[in-house]
Structures are given as structure tokens and as C-alpha cells.
Amino acid sequence: MKKWLIMLVAMLALSSVLAGCGGDKATSGNSKDVKQEMTVGMTAEPPALDPALATDTTSGWVLNHTFEGLYTKDKKGEIVPGLAKDTKVSDDGKTYTFTIRDDAKWSDGTPVTAQDFEYSWKRVLNPETGSSFAFYLYYIKGAEAYNKGKGSADQVGVKAVDDHTLQVELNAPLAYFNKLLAMYTFYPVKKDLVEKNKNWAADAKNYVSNGAFKMTDWKHNSQVVIEKNDKYYGQKDVSLKKITFKIVPDATTYYQMYKTGELDFIMTLPSDALEAEKNNKEFKEVPYFGTYMIMFNVNKEPFTNAKIRRAFAMSIDRKTLTDNVTKAGEIPAYGMVPPGVKTPNGGDFREEGGNYFKEDAAEAKKLLQEGMKEEGWSTLPNVTLLYNTAENNKKIAEAVQEMVKKNLGVDIKVNNQEWKTYLDTTHQQNFQMARMGWIGSFVDPVIMLDYYLGDSPNNRTGWVNKKYDDIMAKSKVEQDETKRFELLHQAEDVLMQDMPFMPVYFYTNTFLVSSKFSNIAYYLESSPSFKWAKKTSN
Incomplete structure (x- = not known):
């Protein structure tokens, strides 16, 4: 494949002005007492942190840290099993039987069950939910008819056989089904929580998720805070204790906040700053x-x-x-x-x-x-x-x-x-x-x-x-x-x-990321993941 990145001509006068805005970002050596926290620039308020309703990359960035589906992505971006401990496919390629991990838990400590998946997928398809991404489930038997008001939920080919076994029937074999299952639209939500409170995803107080992080604060139009989920089955791989997504719509402002050390990570640099930063070791273009x-x-x-x-x-x-x-x-x-x-x-x-x-x-x-x-x-x-x-x-x-x-x-x-x-x-x-x-x-x-x-x-x-x-x-x-x-x-x-x-x-995508952090995963098809990120110095 031809080379992606285009080399830019440096604007030296502008570079000297912009570089002069920078604060001292020198590190202080390795220490076991390094505070594993990160502050990330986000350019907009997430419109919806409910997996069934999200349609945008801003919401998806948070959801991909706070939830996990049957399949997920590894550090290299490969699709790998998530909550699916085992997957069996019928000879005709149309029936999938997933076994849910025994240690899959919600952030409140209760088990994630096959019933949660059945409920969640049928909720996406329920016309009353109004999910814009419901069509991604149309590969499932009866899904399209239910979503369009021509069938019932009982006719949808998703069934919890028991707490740990989910059976899914497709209309036809689908080679990329595991890739679909890694999408946030297929994430489970906690049935009893959602049925009890239709606004469960509007703030951190009622929020329960099952991913590497859990949401602990959401000051609308200001910040979203997520913290390590100690109930997550893969918690040993998670180093960061806290990530604060600061909502800063103005590109010049969040660039200046990075240069003064208020932000550790920003994405989509303002065009003027690109000339100043392209030779910076903290600059990435993906x-x-x-x-x-x-x-x-x-x-x-x-x-x-x-x-x-x-x-x-x-x-x-x-x-x-x-x-x-x-x-x-x-x-x-x-x-x-x-x-x-x-x-x-x-x-x-x-x-x-x-x-x-x-x-x-x-x-x-x-x-x-x-x-x-x-x-x-x-x-x-x-x-x-x-x-x-x-x-x-x-x-x-x-x-x-x-x-x-x-x-x-x-x-x-x-x-x-x-x-x-x-x-x-x-x-x-x-x-x-x-x-x-x-x-x-x-x-x-x-x-x-x-x-x-x-x-x-x-x-x-x-x-x-x-x-x-x-x-x-x-x-x-x-x-x-x-x-x-x-x-x-x-x-x-x-x-x-x-x-x-x-x-x-x-x-x-263009990024500035503090040299204090390592193991950030950059993906071709989504915003970066901080699941494996680690702060190496204060």
C-alpha cells in the first residue's frame, strides 16, 4: 500500500512562536510511587454513553474503555475474544454458541450473564429504543423484522440458554461476525439497572459497566472521569487508576493546555500547530x-x-x-x-x-x-x-x-x-x-x-x-x-x-502524547485505547 503520510514544509517563524508556548515537560525518573493518572483532551461532550444509542466517535471513545463485548481488540488492533470464553459455530455457519466467561462481572460486582446480552441486543432492536445502529444486528434471524415493527422480540435469533450460554442464529454465514461483535452496539447493559432507570446513562451516579474502567464523574460539558474497574477480569493488565477526559472544544485552547502540562494527551491538533510539532518526539500521526x-x-x-x-x-x-x-x-x-x-x-x-x-x-x-x-x-x-x-x-x-x-x-x-x-x-x-x-x-x-x-x-x-x-x-x-x-x-x-x-x-489522526506515558494502543479504525497505558514518571 502506498505511503499514507505526506511530509509537510516547515513554517519556521510560526514554529518558533508556537513552540514558545510550551511548558517544561521534563520527567522526573522512574518511581514506584508514580501516580497512575492521565488527563486527556476531548473536543466535544459525548452525546450518548448508552451503547444502544451512541453513534459517534466521541461517545465510542468512552464506551470502548468502560464496556466490553463478546469480542474485543488487543493492543495490536486484532479482534480477540472478550467475554466469550468459547465460541462454537454450526457446520452451516449460521448458528453461534458463545460461552460467557465465569469471571465476567459488572462494575458493581454482580455477574454478567447471557441474559444480559439477549436483553441488550433485543433492546437495540426494539423500535421504541430508537437506536440508529440497530441495522448492524440485521444479520441476526428476525432482527430486521422486529426493528421495523413486523415481528416480535421472541422471533429474534438471540437466546440465553443459561447464565453462561448465548445462542445466536444468523440469516446466513457471515465471515466478519466476530468483528461486528467488538462494536459498542453489541455491548451488554445491565438489565435490572436499565429497566429500573431509563436515564441510567445520563450521569455517573447510576452508571454500571463491565469494561476495564468505570465512570465515576460526568460534569456535562466539562469532563468525564473514568477509573480502573477492580471487578474487570483483566484488571492485571490495567495500570492507569484514573483517566480524566477534559472537554475542550477550542483546538487552540486544548493545544495550549497540552503545552502547559494541563493535558497529557490531545487528538486532532489545530492545523497551525502541526507545523510546530511535526518533529516533536511526542507527536504522532496515524x-x-x-x-x-x-x-x-x-x-x-x-x-x-x-x-x-x-x-x-x-x-x-x-x-x-x-x-x-x-x-x-x-x-x-x-x-x-x-x-x-x-x-x-x-x-x-x-x-x-x-x-x-x-x-x-x-x-x-x-x-x-x-x-x-x-x-x-x-x-x-x-x-x-x-x-x-x-x-x-x-x-x-x-x-x-x-x-x-x-x-x-x-x-x-x-x-x-x-x-x-x-x-x-x-x-x-x-x-x-x-x-x-x-x-x-x-x-x-x-x-x-x-x-x-x-x-x-x-x-x-x-x-x-x-x-x-x-x-x-x-x-x-x-x-x-x-x-x-x-x-x-x-x-x-x-x-x-x-x-x-x-x-x-x-x-x-494527529496526536501529542506526553513522554511520561507508554503502551497506548493506536488503531486504524477507532480512537486510541488506554487500557494498557502506563505512566512511567511524574
């Missing part, structure tokens, strides 16, 4: 399996017209954006699926699929005029680009605004909202064009392409294409991996022809 995009609402003018959608996509200069605005080594994106997926023949899915369009201002203007003529418009309806509040998003939105003006002659407005409000607004499809990022929960094209299924609650564009949905459905029952990947390429072809969104770039 590929991230995700796509930064701008969604079009295909039910709101002017993006009801496919030619106009394509014109906008062709009018922005992605290399200028990644080189001069974001500056974090991102790769310009001309498709939905990022690099990093190994195909059955040893290639890379993105490289084999290639680019679906190219930037061309003259062609973009032509398409815009053709689209307007088709709609009978002499002038284009007013357009607003919505983004969630973050410094990098603001810079990208303003750059896109300038490029669209230059290359299409169209004035667009930009507007921002806080993350939780933004999720509600886009979910209600109350926008014309809006930025979005989608990070794959595991490394496979299906996790990216599922986003635009017609009945996916995450698809906020209003775009529904039966051909696309049919191809994706076929891919999920195809047992031949070569044929499965062919189908996924076909699906991406359909998606990119209609273009209900415009890809901007494929992510990289």
Missing part, C-alpha cells in the same frame, strides 16, 4: 479508516439535481485543502472507501477501485448550468453549508466556500452548531449541505458503504437507491470473498454515480 465528506440533502434544492451535486464535488481542490488547510497528512478522497482494506488478491480496495471523478472547474460550471436548465432555474437557490463547531471544520468550510465561489461563481453561506445539536439537525435532514465524518468500526468496505443504505438511520441525505441496496444485500450473503469484493465495488460505483455526498479526504 492513518485512520474514515472519510471526511460533505453530505448533500437530495430532497432540498438545489441538490435535488445530480449534476449540481457533481458540479459542487468537482469544484473544490482537495490537495490544496489537505496541504494548506488541514495539513495533517490526509489523502484527497475521490470515493467512499478509504485505503487500508486488503483484497483477496492481496491488493488494496481503494487502489483497485480508483477515483470516481476528478476536479475540473470548467466541467463543473458546465454541469451546474445543465442542472439549472433541467430544473428551470435562472438563478441557483441560496445554499448554506452546515458544520459542527470545531476549528478545523471551520477552516475547511471557509475554504470550500471560497473554492465554490471561485470555480462555480456561487456564493454559499456557512453556519455552525454544537455537536449534539448538529447531530439532531442533520438527523432531521434540516440542511442543504453538511459536513460529516464516518469512521469504520472495523476495516472492511461494507462498514463504509452501509452508511448510505436507504434505510440506514445514519444516511441523512435522503438518498435511496434500490439497486445500491440490492447489491449491498447480495454482498452480505456472498461467501466467496472475491465475489463479495466485486459486489462492493459495484455498490460504490452506483453510489458515486448518484453522488449524494462529496468526499473530501481520508483521515489521519
Whole structure:
């Protein structure tokens, strides 16, 4: 696979100014009395710390520390058994029998049972729960029908045989089922707690989980505190006693807090700081399996017209954006699926699929005029680009605004909202064009392409294409991996022809992490894990 990271040209004057903001981060030698605590910068309030309701990477970051499913990830990012002590699969590949670990416990000391898993998965599917990720369970027999109000919970193929045995029936064999089971949507929740208090996940007081850490404090819009869970079966691998996620929405502020030692770890550095920090031994740049995009609402003018959608996509200069605005080594994106997926023949899915369009201002203007003529418009309806509040998003939105003006002659407005409000607004499809990022929960094209299924609650564009949905459905029952990947390429072809969104770039993650800490796990498809992290000096 081609090299991910793009070397940046140093801005020496800026570097000297930013570096001058730094505090003294010298360490004080090894000591058995090192306080195993860490303070981490988080850029937004987690919208939902209930595994059934979470849909975003911010909430997922906390959930992945406080919960664990039947499968989990090891330090290298490989999918390994979690609470599943043993897994048996029937000869036809459709029935799984999981044996729950004897030492699986909730943070209150009570056992995690197979009944908790049955309850939790059926809760995700219950239409009254309103889970946006319920469709990830549709591989299970009867799951889709129940979620869509056409079946009952009793018909769902999930059954606790006894306290330690969970039986799951699938519609068809699924090669990546264990990867799905590591997602937070499949985490168990404590049945009696949830049934007793519908707001159990709103604060730390009532919070019970089963992962390496437990939540002990949540001051909304200020901080989330998690502490080592001494009831966790793998507690011997956990060194940190306490992690404080400080919620600091402003990128410049959290960067300054890191430089003065108030934060030990920050993610997604402000673009200006990247020039100053790229040679710092505490700086890390890691590929991230995700796509930064701008969604079009295909039910709101002017993006009801496919030619106009394509014109906008062709009018922005992605290399200028990644080189001069974001500056974090991102790769310009001309498709939905990022690099990093190994195909059955040893290639890379993105490289084999290639680019679906190219930037061309003259062609973009032509398409815009053709689209307007088709709609009978002499002038284009007013357009607003919505983004969630973050410094990098603001810079990208303003750059896109300038490029669209230059290359299409169209004035667009930009507007921002806080993350939780933004999720509600886009979910209600109350926008014309809006930025979005989608990070794959595991490394496979299906996790990216599922986003635009017609009945996916995450698809906020209003775009529904039966051909696309049919191809994706076929891919999920195809047992031949070569044929499965062919189908996924076909699906991406359909998606990119209609273009209900415009890809901007494929992510990289940038970090600053204090040299006092070691054993942080960096993953391609999710935020880092501190499960094995250790503080080596004060």
C-alpha cells in the first residue's frame, strides 16, 4: 500500500512562536510511587454513553474503555475474544454458541450473564429504543423484522440458554461476525439497572459497566472521569487508576493546555500547530479508516439535481485543502472507501477501485448550468453549508466556500452548531449541505458503504437507491470473498454515480502524547485505547 503520510514544509517563524508556548515537560525518573493518572483532551461532550444509542466517535471513545463485548481488540488492533470464553459455530455457519466467561462481572460486582446480552441486543432492536445502529444486528434471524415493527422480540435469533450460554442464529454465514461483535452496539447493559432507570446513562451516579474502567464523574460539558474497574477480569493488565477526559472544544485552547502540562494527551491538533510539532518526539500521526465528506440533502434544492451535486464535488481542490488547510497528512478522497482494506488478491480496495471523478472547474460550471436548465432555474437557490463547531471544520468550510465561489461563481453561506445539536439537525435532514465524518468500526468496505443504505438511520441525505441496496444485500450473503469484493465495488460505483455526498479526504489522526506515558494502543479504525497505558514518571 502506498505511503499514507505526506511530509509537510516547515513554517519556521510560526514554529518558533508556537513552540514558545510550551511548558517544561521534563520527567522526573522512574518511581514506584508514580501516580497512575492521565488527563486527556476531548473536543466535544459525548452525546450518548448508552451503547444502544451512541453513534459517534466521541461517545465510542468512552464506551470502548468502560464496556466490553463478546469480542474485543488487543493492543495490536486484532479482534480477540472478550467475554466469550468459547465460541462454537454450526457446520452451516449460521448458528453461534458463545460461552460467557465465569469471571465476567459488572462494575458493581454482580455477574454478567447471557441474559444480559439477549436483553441488550433485543433492546437495540426494539423500535421504541430508537437506536440508529440497530441495522448492524440485521444479520441476526428476525432482527430486521422486529426493528421495523413486523415481528416480535421472541422471533429474534438471540437466546440465553443459561447464565453462561448465548445462542445466536444468523440469516446466513457471515465471515466478519466476530468483528461486528467488538462494536459498542453489541455491548451488554445491565438489565435490572436499565429497566429500573431509563436515564441510567445520563450521569455517573447510576452508571454500571463491565469494561476495564468505570465512570465515576460526568460534569456535562466539562469532563468525564473514568477509573480502573477492580471487578474487570483483566484488571492485571490495567495500570492507569484514573483517566480524566477534559472537554475542550477550542483546538487552540486544548493545544495550549497540552503545552502547559494541563493535558497529557490531545487528538486532532489545530492545523497551525502541526507545523510546530511535526518533529516533536511526542507527536504522532496515524492513518485512520474514515472519510471526511460533505453530505448533500437530495430532497432540498438545489441538490435535488445530480449534476449540481457533481458540479459542487468537482469544484473544490482537495490537495490544496489537505496541504494548506488541514495539513495533517490526509489523502484527497475521490470515493467512499478509504485505503487500508486488503483484497483477496492481496491488493488494496481503494487502489483497485480508483477515483470516481476528478476536479475540473470548467466541467463543473458546465454541469451546474445543465442542472439549472433541467430544473428551470435562472438563478441557483441560496445554499448554506452546515458544520459542527470545531476549528478545523471551520477552516475547511471557509475554504470550500471560497473554492465554490471561485470555480462555480456561487456564493454559499456557512453556519455552525454544537455537536449534539448538529447531530439532531442533520438527523432531521434540516440542511442543504453538511459536513460529516464516518469512521469504520472495523476495516472492511461494507462498514463504509452501509452508511448510505436507504434505510440506514445514519444516511441523512435522503438518498435511496434500490439497486445500491440490492447489491449491498447480495454482498452480505456472498461467501466467496472475491465475489463479495466485486459486489462492493459495484455498490460504490452506483453510489458515486448518484453522488449524494462529496468526499473530501481520508483521515489521519494527529496526536501529542506526553513522554511520561507508554503502551497506548493506536488503531486504524477507532480512537486510541488506554487500557494498557502506563505512566512511567511524574
